[in-house]
Amino acid sequence: MRSTRCALGAVMLAGALAMSACGGSSASSDSGDVDTNVDGKGRTLTLWHYEDESSAMGVAWAAAIEEFEKETGAKVEFEAKSFEQIRTTASQVLNSDKAPDLMEYNKGNATAGLLASQGLLTNLDGAVEAYQWDDKLAPSLQTTATYDDKGVMGSGGYFGIPNYGEYVEFYYNEDLFEKNGVKVPTTFAELEEAMAAFEAKGITPLAESAAEYPLGQLWYQLAMTKADRDWVTAYQTYTEKVDFSGPEISYATQTIKDWVDKGYISKSATGLKAEDAGVDFINGEAPMFFSGSWWYGRIVEGAKFDWSTGLFPGATMSPGSSGNLWVVPTKAEEKDLAYKFIDITMSPKIQNLMGNHGGVPVAADAEAITDEKSKELIANFNTLTEQDGLGFYPDWPTPTFYDELNAGLQEVVNGTKTPEAVDEELGGLYQDGVDSVTGGS
Amino acid sequence: MSGRRTVRNTGRRNARRPLDWVLLAIAVLGALVVVAPLLLIVLNSFKSPDDYNQGGPLQLPSHLYFDGLTRFWEASDFPTKLWNSIFISSMVAVLGVLVSLFNAYALGIGRARGRLPLLVVFLLANMLPQEALLYPLYTMSKAVGLYDSQWSVIIIFTVIQSAFGTYLLTSVYSGFPRELLEAAEIDGAGRWRSLWQVVVPVSWQTLSVLLIFFFIWTWNEFLIPTTFLVSNDKQTVPLAVAALQGEKLMDVTTTSASALLGLIPTLVFFLVFQRTLTRGVTAGAVK
Numbered sequence: 001m002r003s004t005r006c007a008l009g010a011v012m013l014a015g016a017l018a019m020s021a022c023g024g025s026s027a028s029s030d031s032g033d034v035d036t037n038v039d040g041k042g043r044t045l046t047l048w049h050y051e052d053e054s055s056a057m058g059v060a061w062a063a064a065i066e067e068f069e070k071e072t073g074a075k076v077e078f079e080a081k082s083f084e085q086i087r088t089t090a091s092q093v094l095n096s097d098k099a100p101d102l103m104e105y106n107k108g109n110a111t112a113g114l115l116a117s118q119g120l121l122t123n124l125d126g127a128v129e130a131y132q133w134d135d136k137l138a139p140s141l142q143t144t145a146t147y148d149d150k151g152v153m154g155s156g157g158y159f160g161i162p163n164y165g166e167y168v169e170f171y172y173n174e175d176l177f178e179k180n181g182v183k184v185p186t187t188f189a190e191l192e193e194a195m196a197a198f199e200a201k202g203i204t205p206l207a208e209s210a211a212e213y214p215l216g217q218l219w220y221q222l223a224m225t226k227a228d229r230d231w232v233t234a235y236q237t238y239t240e241k242v243d244f245s246g247p248e249i250s251y252a253t254q255t256i257k258d259w260v261d262k263g264y265i266s267k268s269a270t271g272l273k274a275e276d277a278g279v280d281f282i283n284g285e286a287p288m289f290f291s292g293s294w295w296y297g298r299i300v301e302g303a304k305f306d307w308s309t310g311l312f313p314g315a316t317m318s319p320g321s322s323g324n325l326w327v328v329p330t331k332a333e334e335k336d337l338a339y340k341f342i343d344i345t346m347s348p349k350i351q352n353l354m355g356n357h358g359g360v361p362v363a364a365d366a367e368a369i370t371d372e373k374s375k376e377l378i379a380n381f382n383t384l385t386e387q388d389g390l391g392f393y394p395d396w397p398t399p400t401f402y403d404e405l406n407a408g409l410q411e412v413v414n415g416t417k418t419p420e421a422v423d424e425e426l427g428g429l430y431q432d433g434v435d436s437v438t439g440g441s
Numbered sequence: 442m443s444g445r446r447t448v449r450n451t452g453r454r455n456a457r458r459p460l461d462w463v464l465l466a467i468a469v470l471g472a473l474v475v476v477a478p479l480l481l482i483v484l485n486s487f488k489s490p491d492d493y494n495q496g497g498p499l500q501l502p503s504h505l506y507f508d509g510l511t512r513f514w515e516a517s518d519f520p521t522k523l524w525n526s527i528f529i530s531s532m533v534a535v536l537g538v539l540v541s542l543f544n545a546y547a548l549g550i551g552r553a554r555g556r557l558p559l560l561v562v563f564l565l566a567n568m569l570p571q572e573a574l575l576y577p578l579y580t581m582s583k584a585v586g587l588y589d590s591q592w593s594v595i596i597i598f599t600v601i602q603s604a605f606g607t608y609l610l611t612s613v614y615s616g617f618p619r620e621l622l623e624a625a626e627i628d629g630a631g632r633w634r635s636l637w638q639v640v641v642p643v644s645w646q647t648l649s650v651l652l653i654f655f656f657i658w659t660w661n662e663f664l665i666p667t668t669f670l671v672s673n674d675k676q677t678v679p680l681a682v683a684a685l686q687g688e689k690l691m692d693v694t695t696t697s698a699s700a701l702l703g704l705i706p707t708l709v710f711f712l713v714f715q716r717t718l719t720r721g722v723t724a725g726a727v728k
Contacts, residue, residue, distance in 0.1 A: 080516075080684070082680065085680065085684070089671075279493075283495050301490065
């Protein structure tokens with residue numbers, strides 16, 4: 001046990017370089033490291049997460065705690081944290097002796113990547129090998145779990161394990177479609193036809209918000225309908241320069257402009273927040289809403305009409321990614337218990353439980369999901385991951401691009417700037433941000 | 442003569458009337474702007490999520506709904522958070538006023554040398570953004586073992602609040618009637634006795650205003666408590682309210698309910714001490 005911790009600590013401190021060094025000095029330090037038989041008698045696992053107890057994750061993880069206590073004999077000391085507190089104070093807490101043994105943390109370069117590069121997170125390569133979590137995770141899910149020594153995702157060691165996924169899709173109000181004699185679209189042409197049909201009846205087809213993430217995600221989705229995986233990789237991980245006047249982005253911005261002009265998107269969307277757009281759909285006013293699977297639970301509870309979901313018609317890639325990660329702080333005292341707990345949350349039982357409560361588990365058996373709507377949700381996600389279609393989010397590449405993109409698209413919706421001008425401006429801002437992340441190289 | 446005056450008077454009154462109305466309208470508008478968010482919170486606190494989804498934030502609730510309040514009360518262990526907030530805020534208020542009093546006695550009445558540069562230094566502590574203080578304070582509190590302890594927050598805020606208090610009290614005390622102090626001195630009172638038996642009673646109003654402000658300011662603090670109070674059972678009310686704000690979604694009705702619960706204690710505190718407050722402000726204006 002002691003040697004395990006020592007080896008892991010060494011790995012952590014020196015990052016990827018030390019890993020090979022460690023492997024050289026003690027032959028069995030990689031796979032022999034992590035023992036999957038954990039005896040937890042008299043020990044305590046401190047666990048933090050910030051999911052609502054009634055959410056799919058909250059329910060599944062509560063069951064996982066029970067299962068874990070039964071299986072290992074250890075006690076779990078769970079504290080529900082606020083997202084805000086973890087976000088602002090993670091690096092301080094993890095650098096102190098108050099660090100938990102296991103916690104949920106946001107994936108991404110600016111969050112988990114940053115902590116990993118600061119040496120505050122345990123490299124999980126040994127545990128991944130011992131428990132074979134990589135077999136359960138699709139490639140685009142693994143992207144957000146691995147970070148290099150600069151904290152950039154997509155390569156390097158495992159520093160987190162995603163337990164659930166998320167993606168962006170269409171929510172359709174079936175009642176409104178039926179009432180207005182419109183067909184739920186399955187191709188892009190049908191989508192535009194449907195929007196035109198609603199518009200002709202005086203209904204704004206799309207619930208949108210340009211003040212927050214929804215319109216940016218639609219924009220990115222439109223770009224991805226013209227893009228391939230290499231473009232996404234270039235956009236997200238800076239492997240190549242991205243041309244903002246190229247066919248992908250100019251098409252996306254122009255289409256948004258067209259949709260606004262045709263009345264598919266209301267001009268008032270500039271001032272609306274995601275919450276407003278969502279409520280617009282839930283109260284039955286808007287027939288379509290393009291947003292994340294995180295809305296699913298809200299819509300199940302709130303919608304008083306028949307509705308369905310579907311991936312963006314005609315797209316092979318959509319915005320989406322793994323959900324937040326389980327991370328093990330470097331200062332954690334019970335690392336083997338933490339690994340065991342992660343493994344239990346990856347087990348079919350817990351994963352299916354999550355699926356049946358409206359979550360998007362990463363390794364669920366679609367057959368075991370009994371709820372029809374949840375089945376659809378998970379089937380869509382599985383379709384995406386099978387075709388390597390998780391395209392991540394438009395604002396990930398740089399810390400400031402979220403606000404810049406929203407501001408740019410607001411100009412498009414307002415008509416105060418031409419799409420070309422916005423593309424050029426966004427391209428410049430994107431490149432500046434990328435330069436500062438990669439150190440100008 | 443008298444006729445002229447009447448004309449002038451009525452003329453003035455007539456000229457004033459429309460202006461009065463305008464001023465009143467502006468005051469009412471101002472009050473509305475201040476009260477509007479409060480009203481919205483109250484409105485949405487008693488609304489069911491369903492009601493909210495159907496009618497939006499501005500509609501009156503179709504029926505009173507208390508689940509949001511109880512849900513927040515239980516999930517956040519509200520009584521503990523409330524006690525923590527009261528404990529921290531009262532300690533800071535009392536200690537902050539004490540420290541301000543001692544400092545201002547030396548600087549304002551004692552006219553210590555170099556008091557202007559000293560005051561500037563005190564003000565700096567107040568003007569620096571808290572973000573800038575965060576890391577040094579974090580390292581220091583970890584070094585002395587006060588990380589994740591309420592005392593770290595109490596000490597930090599006592600210093601920050603008393604910096605402002607020192608500045609304010611010093612300017613009040615530099616206009617303190619000398620005759621009173623001289624009379625006390627003739628009666629044989631030392632510095633300690635003049636402080637407690639002359640200065641404190643005379644400036645009692647100002648001190649209590651400071652006390653109230655320190656309490657409310659500390660109550661509403663977020664950044665430093667969120668950094669230093671790691672364990673849930675040590676956290677304060679604003680942190681509990683923030684806990685409801687999710688990453689992408691928010692539960693508007695429960696959040697409103699929590700905001701209402703978080704607001705009531707300061708509101709009660711303010712109403713209880715409101716008379717002291719107005720009296721204190723006017724007392725400050727007396728020479």
